[in-house]
Amino acid sequence: MTTRTLLQAINDGLHTVMKEDPSVLVFGEDVGVKGGVFLVTEGLQKEFGKERCFDTPLSEDGIVGAAIGMAMNGLKPVAEIQFQDFIFPAFDQIVSEAAKLRYRSGGQYTAPMVIRTPYGGGIQGGLYHSQSGEAYFCHTPGLKVVIPSTPHDAKGLLIASIEDPDPVLFLEPKALYRAVKGEVPEGHYTVDLTTLREARPGKDVVIFCYGAMVPVAMKAAELASENGIDCRVVDLRTLLPLDEEGVLEHAKAVGRVVVLHEAPRFCGYGGEISALIAENCIEYMEAPITRVAGFDTPFPNTLEHHYLPDHRRVLDAVERTYHF
């Protein structure tokens, strides 16, 4: 075990699989010599050569399209999109192609591949370097969507994603790249893609969250406990397919629910969590199912700290839910 940042854990995960499996390739804009703008792929080109870690032309459509072709022809591509905000030129390739290939070909062709991309706010990136687009993708059967929140999970989920037989969108909370540290096992291990994680036990209010919002929820939970409210925090980590049963169990057990994400509220991922609960165990609910989310506006720059949900907003929702 070594203590690593989330960023180092991902880098370690890439090193680990590239060493074990020569069919794993890493490519994207600036991932080679530069090692990516966040340095997530640092050292890979040096260690594995230009054939296995290389830069591409500035075309997300081409990056994902080519990755699909590689995947169906025996390689295991790990494509990087520099910022999740820039993934939209590849939206068609992801949603129409990668996600539907197995289905439309009756299982003859498949696209087991990973698209890694940093998402979310916290770096003063304004409208186009801060977005959390998970909901745009989670409405797409055939795709998997994974978001880690700890270094341990980041490495384990990434390796599981690379080994998964289906296409996986791996969203990395850039705000946590260097902000969280934790124990990370050496070498190969996986964290399975079908279960959520209870990040903190609690019995009064359960907060469902993922990615960069997990530490925010934890902080709010701590503050709440000072006021005698015992919060459970659940890190969903695989958003699609979701561990629905796990969500419902936690919701039933606690009876008071807050759903938290940094993307805009309207038609966001949180709506699905609320809806699942309202559909399957509404009779257990002792309070409204409350969402805390980014505002329904584009992402601002100077005022980003007002836009991003913080412990104040979560605490407020927790208290309202608890005292309902």
Added chain:
Amino acid sequence: MTTRTLLQAINDGLHTVMKEDPSVLVFGEDVGVKGGVFLVTEGLQKEFGKERCFDTPLSEDGIVGAAIGMAMNGLKPVAEIQFQDFIFPAFDQIVSEAAKLRYRSGGQYTAPMVIRTPYGGGIQGGLYHSQSGEAYFCHTPGLKVVIPSTPHDAKGLLIASIEDPDPVLFLEPKALYRAVKGEVPEGHYTVDLTTLREARPGKDVVIFCYGAMVPVAMKAAELASENGIDCRVVDLRTLLPLDEEGVLEHAKAVGRVVVLHEAPRFCGYGGEISALIAENCIEYMEAPITRVAGFDTPFPNTLEHHYLPDHRRVLDAVERTYHF
């Protein structure tokens, strides 16, 4: 008043505004001589000339990108995307550009424009000529999303959309193009983009729906009434920004809710409706908030009638909700 199909009503709407306002242009793939593959734009090129109704190269990205430029330079573009399934190459232009232009430029530049596109199943179109992608767009602040279900609304909402100062995605339920008929006023009128429509009064269960699912809900409501269940049907028609207050009023008044759409359930638009209710008036709910939706799979072909929600599935949900 004349009786028109939904398709004729849209064609009539386009004629009406093009006659009144020389800055309105219609363009897209095959909209000129051919009049569009569904013949929605039939006769426009003949009447208004090639300068105002014309074909474009096969590039949805180019169509929407150019429309944005025209809009900011004084024209009123009405761009057609041949099938909603083919809109994804333009996803970036819609989500990153049209929707965010007013905000990012501090109101200096704006993109008042309409993107019309047929959506949904019912024509044996398989994976790629049948999808209902509304949820992909409704998570986008700055955009408006409109779906008519009657000829009267189709024309009135379309004219309102063209006159709206913001970009509007106008989704046309292709299954209804020729299947519904109704009275359509002559000449210019608008249906406002801020209110939902009660399509059928009722007190026992309220069905929230839109587009091609409205007639399905109506049929289910009729069948339910034979069993003594009095269904209210609410046609949301403007999905973004939604008449949230209207939704909550109907939900509170009835206390039992079914949400219906043909897109896949997971992270679909219905989740937002459920979540809104669970957040704002859960205490009025006398039963689980039930969703009836397309399955969480790609859209099939031969078996499309099993995939599309029909009166059987809606009735089933209504009865379960009623008898809960």
Added chain:
Amino acid sequence: MSPNEPLRVIEPDGGVNGYDSRLTEDQLIHCYRTMVSVRVFDEICLKLQRSGRIAFSIPNKGVEATQIGAASVMKTSDWLFPSYRDFGMALYHGVTPLRMMQNMFGNAEDQAKGRQMPVHFSFEEPIRFYSISSPIGTHIPQSVGAAYAAKLRGEDTVCLTSFGDGGTSSMGFHSGLNFAGVWKAPVVFLCQNNGWAISCPVEEQTASEGFAIKARGYGMPGVLIDGNDLLAVRKATEEAVERARAGEGPTLIEALTFRMGGHSTSDDPTRYVPKDMVDYWAKRDPIERFEKYLEGVGLWSPEMGKALYDEVTEEIKEAARQAEKISSPALDTIFSDVYAEMPPHIRSQGQAAFDLARTRGDAEAGDGDFPL
């Protein structure tokens, strides 16, 4: 539109100008037989559609030489990334008419399990005929990825990637050709310029002088050929495949041809195609052209042609009869193949669909017409 003269091999009189195809008699006949099969398959599908027995087809009369000429150069270890009009590529490599008809009927034996519209074929043997996707151009960068993977792994696989004049405007064309150029990927891009993208003529598609010329912008050679001349198509494809196998990278071939029918069974081309254009191309039928050539080398006579036509017709009709008898796919095909393993939520949706059918009866099929 193109100022350059396209490459031609078969002269109007059937003679050839200085190109030795090195095809055996059997191979020549196989090319011919496949062209006839495509034409007959097309005719029969149109009839099946008109009589309501299948929902949809894509006419391909007139473009046979391009698809079969190009496909005939490929080995079964290569990959085809075809367009929806490339029936002949599959037939040439031994996909049976029956397997293709299963798809036209979208039945339980369809390789795509009735999930796609007709003509959206997918085969992985005898050759990899990549699953057709409706969105235009998406397969282009995918084929580059597949080719590059082969190259990285040291295989000598080549990908043949086919698309239309309209397809050159797509984003996939741009990213695909650009990546192929940079990676020197072993791909042959075949642009079938049939004059139209549904109702839009090539002048509405691009202002460039033809499509072959677009190759230079991606650092690869571009070749303009007569697409109704099977041997010209072979010659250009052979050269391109050789370059690819030799590690010299991709080539763009523009084949001039003409779609003699509508865009699809839902389309009426008389609304937009000028009559004289139809007449011009009617005189340049690729099958008649090849017959002249075969006649010259003693392999064809009107009788032989007639006999082969009848034989092929019977075979394809029989395929249609058989395919029509096969039942629809089972309900569970809606729910499988979304992921390698079925997740719980899809399983329970499938279960609910079964239960509902039991308690409330089956869903009713609609009668929607496909417009495009």
Added chain:
Amino acid sequence: MSPNEPLRVIEPDGGVNGYDSRLTEDQLIHCYRTMVSVRVFDEICLKLQRSGRIAFSIPNKGVEATQIGAASVMKTSDWLFPSYRDFGMALYHGVTPLRMMQNMFGNAEDQAKGRQMPVHFSFEEPIRFYSISSPIGTHIPQSVGAAYAAKLRGEDTVCLTSFGDGGTSSMGFHSGLNFAGVWKAPVVFLCQNNGWAISCPVEEQTASEGFAIKARGYGMPGVLIDGNDLLAVRKATEEAVERARAGEGPTLIEALTFRMGGHSTSDDPTRYVPKDMVDYWAKRDPIERFEKYLEGVGLWSPEMGKALYDEVTEEIKEAARQAEKISSPALDTIFSDVYAEMPPHIRSQGQAAFDLARTRGDAEAGDGDFPL
């Protein structure tokens, strides 16, 4: 990379070869002054960023001649569709350093209301300097739409659309140039080939022999020029603008230049740019080049240069000082301008944010660093 010789006007010795710019002395000085202003603005922004007073900037030392040469041909009734590195286009047309600094500080006076990162300028007067968007290439088809609208309305507006070598790989490049060709839209496409897209050299971007050549694939002329030669940039842009105003359609200009700093303040170019390349371009500084020319025509001396530099420096420093004093945008700027009219759900979110700040105190600013 390009085998063709780029167009050059100013000789190494400062003489000009056969091109009369028809610029008055005032205009020449204005060009020079703007080049110096850009360089100084750049220097000051780098310092402001290093000292933590602004978050981010985009170095543009070395590319001044391209942006100012091109912008100087445009009228204020034209449109600029710039890239994030085109500070000089705004300055040339009279946007004050103060207005630009408000954006660098993202303060309450920023035209973009502090919503965008620094360098994402947006102005509509004195010239339409279109709101910069981070996603690469999206503005290209937009500019074509704006130009086509002008043409349809009978105005003689021309759009100048600027992007980098990396931008040519984007889908917007392909659709934009293709539409412009078909529509004969009055646009001048200015590809600033500065050798790099962040850390990716042009050879990784495309296999074509340069970028100007890509024009032919879209049916328009392509011109290769020395981008560090202000008069060569003017000459090519003038010709392109004339064609556009005469209804003859678009032109693609490739300007060879070099970004002498990093991609941004977060980038360390020494990790990837070879030293000899830096040295090569250091000898070709566009400002020194223009000074030689001005000296030759009697408009420049080292003293005059120094005085102007000092004057401009003081002006821009003062702009920075003033901008720094302006407060942050008000909380309600988060919620306005999403739509023309604020819908109820956004209004109530804004209200909730106010209430929360009152009851639980203000949000805390983070300390995230921008990496790109």
